[in-house]
Amino acid sequence: MSCLASSMKTDIRTTGIDQQNIMTFAYVFCVTLMVTFGIISNVISIDTFRQTSIRSTTVGVYLLIYSCCSLFGLIMLVCRLFQLIDSLTYLPFFFICNVISGLASIFTRICLWLNRFTAFQRSLLSFEPNYIINKFRSRSIVLKQIFCIIILIFLMHIHELICRVTLSDPVAPGKFVCQIKYPNALLILNQIFSILHIFIPFFLHLLSTCLxxxxxxxxxxxxxxxxxxKQWMKEFHTHSHLFVAPIIAM
Structure with missing residues (x-):
């Protein structure tokens, strides 16, 4: 999301003045249209998953929380579009850069993790109940898992929130740019976290498919x-397409 907004802004400012308004409208219209469909989809999903019969299951709980987080993330994405307003003063730009953009990044990662844990919960439903399976499929355990995931993702983004800065645009006087400036130690930490955000959800999706x-x-x-x-290899060849999604997402 951060790269998208920055690229849009750079693209607009590097074009001719007579084309900037047209490009701004085109970008805002396209993103708003996509986000609108996403918001409608999530609202419908929330209305579906909040039903007692669905949210009484562990998968239903995950899907409900996922839809809520996805909806909030999309709203944050729309709010980020206000960066494209040239007349924006320092204080609102600072808020968008340091708060809105940070939350958009956090909730994007939360959705990624929740999506993979949902797949893991679904895979457990294919097994006969036993003590361990029942523990993982316990609604109280799932709520604790979701709470821990959200807290963990927030903690893994604290350094990003701290290092976000709003600077004067060197190209356009009177305007601002949003950047993340990490010291060397935090840059290494950020790279480690980025790898974890890729490989742990990837592993969970892979594990779910194997289960x-x-x-x-x-x-x-x-x-x-x-x-x-012999049967496992046969099923692997039959359902090999299930391994494509996590590889592409990675």
Whole structure:
């Protein structure tokens, strides 16, 4: 989101003055249109997942919280578009840069993690209940998981919120730019966190897919009287497309 807004702003300011208004309108219109569809989709999702029969399940809880976080993140994205207003003074620009942009980044990551944990919860539904499975599928445990995920993501972005700065635009006098300036130590920390934000959700998605294949293979191996690993490889070839999504997302 941060790169998108910065690229849009740079693109607009490097064009001719007569084209800037047209480009600004085009960017704002396209982003607003996409976000509007996203907001409508999330509102409908929230209305669906808030039903007692759905939110009583662990997957339903995850989907409800995910939809709420996604909705909030999209609203933050729309608010970031106010950066494109040339007449914006320092104080509102500072608020958008240091607060709105930071929250947009945080909730984007929260949604990424919640999405993968939702997939993990779905994979657990394919197994026969036992003590460990029931623990993971417990509604109280899931609520604690979600709370910990949100707190963890916020903590992993504190350094970003601190290092966000609003500077005078060197190209356009009287205007401002939003930058993140990390000292060397925090830059390394940020790189580590960025890797974790990629690989942990990737691993969870991969694990969820493998668990589903494991459950299917076990049942079909018993049904068709074949070996488990032979059936697993057969299911892997049949459902190999399920591994494409986490690889692309990575």
């Amino acid at each position: 589903i294949l494991t459950s299917i293979s076990r049942r079909r191996a018993l049904l068709h009287r074949t070996t488990y690993w």
